Amino acid sequence: MRVRGLASPYLAWMSIFIILPLCAVVYYAFTDSVTGEFTLRNIVSIGNYWPILIKSIWLALVSSLICLILGYPVALAIARAKQSRQRFLILLVMLPMSMSFLLRTIAWVSLLEDTGIINNILGKFGISPLPLIRNNGAVVLGMVYNYLPYMILPVYTVLSHIDPSLIEAAKDLGCNRTQVFLKVILPLSVSGIISGVSMVFVPAVSTFYISKKLGGSGTTMIGDVIESQFKTAYNPNLGAAISLVLMVMVFICIGLMERFSGSEEREALM
C-alpha cells in the first residue's frame, strides 16, 4: 500500500544511524587497539573497572530511590490539584529540565563548596565548613536534582489517568484513605513508577558531568572512564567495550522491569 512507503525513509535512517553505530561499537569492542585483530582483551579488562561499575550502579539505585520517595508525593499532589492548575504545575516542574543542566550543576558547586554559600551561612553560626562536595553524597544530590522531573512526569501521567470511579468504588466498599492508596492507587501506578525509575536510573548510571563537577578523586564513575577513553587517553576500543557492557546491562534491566510491570497492572485491576 502507498501508506507503507511513508515509513521507508525512516527505516533507512534507522538502519544507518541506530543499527550501524551499534555494529561499530561491537566492532571496536572486539578489536585490539594496536594490531586490529579480533580480541576479547577489551571485554576482559573491564574486570579492572568492576568496582567503579558496581559503585555507579549503586549510586544510581540510591538516586532512583530518593527520586521515587520525593517524586511520588509530588506527582500525587499535582494529580489531586485543581484541573486548571495541573497543567501549569507539571510544566513548572518540567521547566528546569529544559534549562542548561550544565549551569544548574555548576550552581550546586557554588552552593556546596567549602567556600560556598551553604558553608558561608553555617560559618556565620560558627560551624566549621562541612564536607558537602567532592564525595558520593554530592554526586547523589546532583543526580537527584537533575533527574527528579523524569520521575515525576511518568508517575503523574499514570496517576492522572486512574479512573476516579475505581476510587469511589473502593471507598464505597469501606476502605479508608490509606487503604484506598495502598490497594488501588499504588498498584495502578506501578507502570508509572517503573517508567520513572528507568528514566532516572539510565542517565544516572552513565553520567560523567555530575561526577566531574560535584565528585572528587574518589568518586569516579563508569561514565568518566568511558569519556576518558575517547577524550584524554586514546583507547576507543576499551571505551567501546565498556559502552557495550553498559548498554547490555541497561537493556536487561529495562527488559526485566517491563516484563514485571504489565503483570502488576492486571493484578491491581482485579
Add this chain to the structure above:
Amino acid sequence: MSRALKIILIVVLFFLYLPIILLIAGSFNTGTDLAVFKEFTFSNYGALFRDRTLIPLLLNSLIVAVLSSVIATALGTAAALGIRSFGKRFRSAVMTVTNIPMTNPDIVTGVSLSLLFVLGGKLFDRSNVLGFTTLLLAHITFNLPYTILSVMPRVTNMDPSLREAAMDLGCTPVQAFFKVVIHEILPGIVSGLLIAFTMSLDDFVISYFVYGPSFATLPIEIYSYTKKPLPPKIYALFTLLFAMLLAVLIVMNIVSGRADKRPRRSNITQLVFRRKDVEKT
C-alpha cells in the same frame, strides 16, 4: 489535597528552582563568584549584547534544534503512519529498534555515533568529517524516537473510517489525508516537535562526541569553561532564556485556561480524563 502533600510539593519546587535563583542572582552580580554577592548591576547584560562568542553559539544551538526537530517530526510522522500498516512481528521489531536511542544511555549513543562517523570518514578518506552535518544527523537520530512515540498513539487511536468517510464526501485521497488524518494526529505532532526541540537545545552529552571545530553549540562551550569563575554574561544569557521560557509557560497556561472552557473533543489541552469519560457515556 492534604496539607502534607502540599508542603512536599512546595519544598520540592523550591529545591528544583534554588540553583536557578542562584544563577539569576549571579547575572546581576558585579563579582564573578556565585557565592558572594558584591553589587547589583546590569553591566553583565550590556556585556552580553556586545558579546561576539556566546550569541553566535546560541544561534548555532537554535539552528540545530529547529532543523533537527522539524526534520525528525516530519520523518517520525511519516514513519508512524507507515508503521501502522506493517505486520505485527515486523512492527514490534521496528518499535524495539526505535526505542534504542531513548533507552540507551546518552553516552553510549554519542560514542556509537562518533565511532560511526569517524569510521565513515576514514572510509571516504576525509579528515574533517565531524561538523555541523554530523551534529545535525545525531540530533535528528535521538529526536526520532520521541516524535514517533508522540504521534503513534494518535495514529493507532484514529478511526480509519474517517478517511473513507471524507473520500465518500468527495475529497481526493490527498485532501482526505491533509484535512482529516493530519488534523487528527496534529496534537501528537506538535507535542513531538516541542519535546524534540527542547531536548535538542540543551543536549550536551551526544553533541560532545560528534561536534567539530567549525560548529559548536552553547552547552559544549559552557563545558569547556573549566576555569571557573565563568564570565557572568553567561548567567545573563541563562536568565534571559529562563524568563522567555517562563513567559511562554504563563501564556500557554492562560490560553489553555480559555480553551478548556470550550468543550472540544480533540483539544490538545484536554488532559482531563473525566471530561472524556463523560462525553463517551
Add this chain to the structure above:
Amino acid sequence: MKKTLLTICAAVALLAFVPFLAFETAAAKPAVINVYNWGQYISDGSDGLLDVNAAFTEATGIEVNYSTYESNESLYTKLKTGGSSYDVIIPSDYMIARLISEGMLQKLNYDNIPNYASIGESFKNTLYDPNNEYSVPYFWGTVGIIYNTRYVDTVTSWDALWDERYSGKILMFDNPRDAFAAAELALGIDVNTEDESDLRAAAELLAAQKPLVQSYVMDQVFDQMERAEAWIAPYYAGDFITMHRENPDLAFCFPEEGFNLYIDAMCIPTSSTNKEAAEAYINFMCSFEAAAANAAYTGYGSPVNGVAESLELTEYERGIAYPSDEILSKGVAYLTLSKEATQIMDSLWLDVRTDASTTSWVTYAVATAAVVIIAAVYLAYRSNKKRKRAAKRRADADGAR
C-alpha cells in the same frame, strides 16, 4: 481562527529561517582556520589588551575557529581519533617529538613565516625539533608549586604535596606526564625514565597521595586556589602570576629537586587543509604586538625578542616568569618516551585515577545484590499469589455453576 494562527506561526518560522541560512552560506565563503590551543593561552581582548584572534582576522581576512584543550594527551587523542581537522596546534616539546615520530605533522614553509627571525636563538635547534622544520616556539615556562601562605608553611620541595597536614586541600595535575614527573622528582628518579620498575614506583607514590588529593585538575586550579578552596597545587609559573594578582596570599616555589622546563610550539598537523593560512597565523603570533599582548595576558615566558623587557612586571613576578639562570639550571625538559613506556605510563595513570579501595566496592556489591535479591523474592511472591488467586477464582466459578 486557529488555522490563521498556525499559518502565521509557520510563516514567521520560515522567515526567521532565511537569515540563518544566509548566515551559514555567507560564513562559508572566507578562508577559515581551526586553531587548537591550551585554555587561557591567548590574549582575548580582556584587561584592555589586544584581542589577538580578532586582530589577525582584521589583518588577513582569515576567520579563526578557536577551541581549547586541557592537556597534551587530550590533544593527541583528538588528533588520533580523527574526524576533525585542525590547522594550528600548540603542543609541548615532548608531544611535538612524538607527533613528528608518528608522522602527524607537516613541515613548515618558513618563507611564509618571516617573523621567525624575531624568535630568540636559544629557542631554536631544540631537542624535539633539531632542524627547525616542524615548529615555531610560542611560549616557554616552568612548573612549580603554588601554595597559600596563610595556611601552608614555606614550601621548598615536592614532598609538600604529600604532606598530611594539608590533606583534602591538595590539588594534583590531571595529566600523566606532569603527575609522574612530580612523583619521580620527589623520589629522585629521572623524569624521562622508561624503566618499568621506576614508573611503578612513581605510580605507587601517586596512589599513596590520592587520599590526600582534593581533586585532579588542570585549569580548574585557578578558581580553587584563588578562593582558597585548596591550599597547595603544582602548576605553571605563568598561571601563578595570574593567580597571584587575584590572591596575593599565594606564593610560588621552584622545588629543590628540580622542575619541568618546557616549550610550547606551534605546529601544523597533517590533517590540515589550509597550510598557508595556518602559516600566516603562526607568523602573526610571532609579531611583537601579538606576542607582547599574549605574554602580558598569560604571564608565560615569551620567546620573541624584546617582549620580556617590554612587560610591566613587579620584581617578584619577573623573578618567577623570567627566573635567573641559576634557577633555570635546575629545570629539566621532558623527552618523548617510547611507545611501550608511554603505554605503561598511561595504564598506570588510569589505574591511579580510577582506583577504588577494595573494601568499599565489596560493600556496594553486597548492597546491590541485596536489593536485587529482595526485588526478585518480592516479585516471585506476587506472581505466586496471583496464580493462587486465579486458581481460586476458577474454582469459585466452577462451584457457582
